Amino acid sequence: MSDVPKPDELLSNIDYRPSRTGWMDTPVDIQKGIYSYAANPKSVEYVGLPYPRQWNPIEEDWQLPENWKEIISKGFRERLDRFRSVKVFMDICVRCGACADKCHFFIGSGDPKNMPVLRAELLRSVYRNDFTTAGKIIGSIGKNFKKIIGARELDLQVLKEWWYYLFQCSECRRCSVFCPYGIDTAEITIMGRELLNLIGLNIDWIATPVANCYRTGNHLGIQPHAYKDMMDFFADDIEEITGVKVEPSFNRKGAEILFVTPSGDIFADPGTYTCVGYMMLFHYLQEKYGFDITWSTYASEGGNFGFFTSHEMMKRLNAKMYAEAKRLGVKWIIGGECGHMWRVIHQYMDTMNGPADFLEEPVSPITGTKFENAKSTKMVHIAEFTADLIKHNKLELDTSRNDHLKVTYHDSCNTSRGMGLLEEPRYVIKNVCNNFYEMPANTIREQTFCCGSGSGLNAGENMELRMQGGLPRANAVKYVHEKHGVNMLSCVCAIDRAALSASMEYWVPGVEVTGVHEMVGNALILPGEQKRMTDLRSEPLPGMEEDDAE
Amino acid sequence: MRLNNLLAQGKTAIVKKWFVLAIGTYPSDTAKFLKRQKDPFANPVGRTIYHGLEALFDQLLEDMDYEAITSFLDPIVRIRAIQNFSPSQATNFIFFLKDVIREHTQKEVSEARLFNELLLFESKIDKLSLIAFELYMQCREKIYELKANEMKNRTFRAFERAGLVSEIPADTPDLVNINICKEASSDT
Numbered sequence: 001m002s003d004v005p006k007p008d009e010l011l012s013n014i015d016y017r018p019s020r021t022g023w024m025d026t027p028v029d030i031q032k033g034i035y036s037y038a039a040n041p042k043s044v045e046y047v048g049l050p051y052p053r054q055w056n057p058i059e060e061d062w063q064l065p066e067n068w069k070e071i072i073s074k075g076f077r078e079r080l081d082r083f084r085s086v087k088v089f090m091d092i093c094v095r096c097g098a099c100a101d102k103c104h105f106f107i108g109s110g111d112p113k114n115m116p117v118l119r120a121e122l123l124r125s126v127y128r129n130d131f132t133t134a135g136k137i138i139g140s141i142g143k144n145f146k147k148i149i150g151a152r153e154l155d156l157q158v159l160k161e162w163w164y165y166l167f168q169c170s171e172c173r174r175c176s177v178f179c180p181y182g183i184d185t186a187e188i189t190i191m192g193r194e195l196l197n198l199i200g201l202n203i204d205w206i207a208t209p210v211a212n213c214y215r216t217g218n219h220l221g222i223q224p225h226a227y228k229d230m231m232d233f234f235a236d237d238i239e240e241i242t243g244v245k246v247e248p249s250f251n252r253k254g255a256e257i258l259f260v261t262p263s264g265d266i267f268a269d270p271g272t273y274t275c276v277g278y279m280m281l282f283h284y285l286q287e288k289y290g291f292d293i294t295w296s297t298y299a300s301e302g303g304n305f306g307f308f309t310s311h312e313m314m315k316r317l318n319a320k321m322y323a324e325a326k327r328l329g330v331k332w333i334i335g336g337e338c339g340h341m342w343r344v345i346h347q348y349m350d351t352m353n354g355p356a357d358f359l360e361e362p363v364s365p366i367t368g369t370k371f372e373n374a375k376s377t378k379m380v381h382i383a384e385f386t387a388d389l390i391k392h393n394k395l396e397l398d399t400s401r402n403d404h405l406k407v408t409y410h411d412s413c414n415t416s417r418g419m420g421l422l423e424e425p426r427y428v429i430k431n432v433c434n435n436f437y438e439m440p441a442n443t444i445r446e447q448t449f450c451c452g453s454g455s456g457l458n459a460g461e462n463m464e465l466r467m468q469g470g471l472p473r474a475n476a477v478k479y480v481h482e483k484h485g486v487n488m489l490s491c492v493c494a495i496d497r498a499a500l501s502a503s504m505e506y507w508v509p510g511v512e513v514t515g516v517h518e519m520v521g522n523a524l525i526l527p528g529e530q531k532r533m534t535d536l537r538s539e540p541l542p543g544m545e546e547d548d549a550e
Numbered sequence: 551m552r553l554n555n556l557l558a559q560g561k562t563a564i565v566k567k568w569f570v571l572a573i574g575t576y577p578s579d580t581a582k583f584l585k586r587q588k589d590p591f592a593n594p595v596g597r598t599i600y601h602g603l604e605a606l607f608d609q610l611l612e613d614m615d616y617e618a619i620t621s622f623l624d625p626i627v628r629i630r631a632i633q634n635f636s637p638s639q640a641t642n643f644i645f646f647l648k649d650v651i652r653e654h655t656q657k658e659v660s661e662a663r664l665f666n667e668l669l670l671f672e673s674k675i676d677k678l679s680l681i682a683f684e685l686y687m688q689c690r691e692k693i694y695e696l697k698a699n700e701m702k703n704r705t706f707r708a709f710e711r712a713g714l715v716s717e718i719p720a721d722t723p724d725l726v727n728i729n730i731c732k733e734a735s736s737d738t
C-alpha cells in the first residue's frame with residue numbers, strides 16, 4: 001500500500017486495472033496496514049490455548065502443527081453439531097446479495113471479499129466440500145466440478161484467506177439486519193475465529209488483553225494499586241473543578257451494588273472523563289439518597305476479549321465479574337458504558353455462567369424501578385439506570401454547562417443490535433445537553449455503522465483497515481458536522497471512545513468523542529459545589545473564557 | 551476559449567465517463583455497487599468520488615481556486631490513501647480525464663485546430679495531479695502519526711495526567727510504558 005515499489009514491481013504497480021478473476025481464483029494478498037500482528041506466544045500459553053509459537057502472517061511458513069487440517073476439520077464438525085445456528089447458516093444462504101453492500105468494511109475498502117456473503121462463503125465453500133453429500137460425490141468426480149457447486153478443499157491458501165478476512169470482520173451484525181433469512185455472519189466469524197484459535201492463529205491485540213484480563217482482571221494488565229491511584233487522581237480533578245471531595249469505595253464487602261466498567265474508562269482518554277462522570281454521579285446519589293455502591297480493583301474490566309477468541313474464553317472472563325459480586329456479597333451489578341461486555345451479558349451470560357441466582361433482581365434503591373430486563377443476569381447498564389433517575393426527577397442538572405457542545409450519538413453495534421439499548425442513552429443526552437442532532441436514519445439505531453475497530457481490531461498496525469471500516473460512520477458524522485456544526489460524537493462504549501477518536505482525527509477533524517456520563521458530570525449540580533469555570537476536560541465553560549484569562 | 555465552451559456543454563457526459571473510469575480501479579463487483587447505489591450514506595466512496603469529480607471539473611473550466619480544489623479533491627484522495635492502492639494507483643484517476651477529453655473533443659480539436667487550448671487544459675489537469683499528490687502524502691503522514699500515537703495518545707496521556715509516569719521519556723515503546731507505569735505507581 002505505502003511501501004516504495006522496487007523498479008521491476010513498478011510497472012505492474014501502476015497498472016490500475018484490478019484483477020478480473022472470480023473470487024475463488026483470486027489468491028489472498030496479505031497487506032500491510034490491514035492485518036494485525038500475530039499473537040505473542042506467551043499470551044497464548046498463559047491462558048492455555050494450543051500451539052503458542054512465534055509466527056508472522058506475511059511469511060510463507062506459518063509454523064502450523066503438522067495435522068492442522070485434521071484439527072480444523074474435527075473442530076468444524078464439533079461446532080456444526082454444537083451450534084445449530086451455524087449449521088443452518090451454512091445451509092440456507094441463497095446468495096441473494098441483500099447483505100453484500102451492507103458491511104462497513106466492504107463499503108470502505110471496496111474489497112469484494114469483505115461482502116458478508118463472500119466472507120461466509122470462505123467457510124461455506126469448505127463446508128460444502130467436507131460436510132455435504134453433494135460436495136463429497138461431486139468432489140470425487142474431479143476438482144473442476146467442485147467449483148460448480150461452490151465447494152473447495154481446505155488448503156494453506158484457503159486457511160490464510162480465512163485468517164485475513166475473519167480478522168476484517170468486527171462481528172457487528174449489520175449484515176444480519178438485511179438478510180431475509182436472518183443469517184448472522186458475525187456468528188460465522190466467531191466460529192471461524194474459534195477454529196483458527198485451535199491451531200494458534202490469533203492476533204496479539206486480542207490474545208494479550210485476554211491473558212492480561214485473566215491474570216490481573218483487566219485488558220491492560222493494570223494492577224489494583226494503579227487502578228486506585230488513577231481514581232484518586234480523578235477525585236483530585238473533581239475537587240479542583242467543583243470544590244467537592246468525592247470518595248469512591250473499593251472492594252467493599254456488604255455494599256448493595258457492585259460497579260464494573262471497561263478498564264478503558266480508567267486508563268484511556270477520553271474514557272477517563274466518562275469515569276469522572278460516574279464518580280460524580282455516585283457521589284451525588286450517596287449524598288442525596290444514601291446510595292451504596294462499590295468499585296472493584298479485581299473485577300476491573302467489563303470488556304471481554306474472550307468473546308473474540310472462543311466461547312470458553314468468553315465464559316471464563318465473564319465469570320470473574322460474578323465471582324467478585326459473590327465475594328463482596330452485593331445484591332446486584334451496575335455496568336459502565338461498554339459495548340461487547342453487554343452483548344456477552346445479554347446474549348450469552350445466562351446460559352454460560354447464569355443464572356446469577358445468588359444475586360437479587362435489580363431494583364433502583366432511589367426510584368424503586370425494577371429492571372425486569374435484568375431479572376436473570378442481575379446486571380444493569382448505567383445508561384438505563386441514569387435514564388430512570390432523570391425520568392423520576394432525581395437529578396439536579398444545569399444543561400447550560402454543555403452548551404459549548406453540539407452533540408450527535410453513535411449507537412454501538414453491541415448495545416443497539418446486540419441488546420436493543422436505543423432510547424435510554426438518547427434520553428439521557430437530551431436531558432443533560434441542549435444541542436442534539438441525529439445522524440441520517442440509515443446510519444443509526446439498528447442500522448448503525450460500526451466504529452470500524454470492534455471485536456479486537458483496534459490495534460495500531462492495522463490503521464488502514466480501521467479507517468476503511470470507520471469510513472461509513474465518519475461520513476455520517478461529517479454530514480452533521482457540516483450541516484449543524486456538530487463538534488462532539490457521543491457513545492456508550494469504551495472501544496468506540498478509543499476507536500472513534502482516531503477515526504475523527506483522520507476523517508472529520510474538529511469533532512471530539514465523549515461518553516454520555518461525561519456530559520452527565522458536566523451538567524450535574526453536586527451538593528455544595530463551587531461555581532464551575534471549566535468542564536470535566538478543564539476547558540473553560542461558555543462565558544467563562546474571560547474569567548479564565550484574568 | 552472555444553474548447554472550454556465545448557467542454558462545458560459536454561460536462562454531464564464527460565464527468566460520467568471520468569467517474570466510470572475512476573471506479574474502474576476497483577474490482578468489478580465493487581465498481582457496480584459504487585455506480586448503482588445513489589445514497590451518500592450507504593455508498594460514501596462512490597458518492598464522494600462522483601461529487602468531487604463534478605466539482606473539480608467545474609474548477610478546471612474556471613480559474614482553478616486552490617482552496618476550492620483541495621476541498622473537493624481531499625475527500626477523494628483521503629479515501630484512496632487508505633484503500634489497497636499504491637501511491638500512483640491512488641492518484642491515477644486524475645489522468646483519466648485526459649483520455650475522456652481527448653475522446654470527447656477529438657473531432658473539433660482537429661477540425662478547428664484547438665491544440666493549444668487542449669494543451670493548456672491538460673496542463674491544468676497536471677496541476678491537479680500535483681495537488682492530489684500533496685494531499686495523498688498528507689493523508690499518509692496522518693496515518694503514520696495515528697499508528698505511532700495510538701497507544702501513547704490515549705493510555706499514556708491519561709497516566710501522564712495522573713502523574714504516574716513522570717520519569718518515562720515520551721518515546722518509550724507502547725507496551726513498555728504500561729509495565730513501567732506499574733513500577734512508577736508503586737513508588738508513589
Ligand code: SF4
Nearest residue numbers: 103169170172173175
Ligand atoms: S458482522 Fe459486520 S463486519 Fe462482519 S460481515 Fe457482517 S457487517 Fe461486516
Ligand code: SF4
Nearest residue numbers: 093095096097099179
Ligand atoms: S442476505 Fe442472507 S441469504 Fe442473501 S446472500 Fe446474504 S447471507 Fe445469503
